[in-house]
Amino acid sequence: MGLIKECRCGKIIDYTLKYCDECEAKANKNRREAYKEYDKTQRNQDSKAIYNSSKWIRLREECKHKFKGVDIYSYYVLGNFDYGSICHHIEEVTMNDSRVYDLNNLIYVTDMNHRKIHKLYEQDYEGTKRMLFSLVDRWNKEVR
Numbered sequence: 001m002g003l004i005k006e007c008r009c010g011k012i013i014d015y016t017l018k019y020c021d022e023c024e025a026k027a028n029k030n031r032r033e034a035y036k037e038y039d040k041t042q043r044n045q046d047s048k049a050i051y052n053s054s055k056w057i058r059l060r061e062e063c064k065h066k067f068k069g070v071d072i073y074s075y076y077v078l079g080n081f082d083y084g085s086i087c088h089h090i091e092e093v094t095m096n097d098s099r100v101y102d103l104n105n106l107i108y109v110t111d112m113n114h115r116k117i118h119k120l121y122e123q124d125y126e127g128t129k130r131m132l133f134s135l136v137d138r139w140n141k142e143v144r
Contacts, residue, residue: 018083031085050100059101063087067108068143072135074113084108088117090132107132 003015011020019027050056064084071084087106093099109117120128 055101059103059106060087062103063106063108066103067139069108071109071113072107072139073109073117073132076135076138077131078113082110082113084110084113086111086114088114090129090136092121104136107136 004012005015007013007017007020007023009020009023011022013020018024064087067084069083071082074080074082074084086109088109089099090105090107091099093105099105117128117132
């Protein structure tokens, strides 16, 4: 028998899974609802067009695949193994910027770490950016 762990609902699941099937469905539903609410209340129309485009959706999946779903900020900086949920632009872009669709400018992080990174940007944008690019380089050398 392989490694196992307890899902948040108490069921025993394979260690490689994040949730059991029921909790995964609930988490996906909650994620979709939160995304729709964010889209409705926070996002401007230009970015809505980009982040809902098929080109972005493909790129987001490519980013997730590149990092094997792992939040590398959590992995290298915090020493935790967490699966991400958000593609984050390391170097902030405007909606007219060609780097919006640049895979080399993206990392995959959890929502909580995404918020942490934006707080770090407020303290030291250039230093945070260098640190994130160095994490990507490290990942590329060690994992890919």
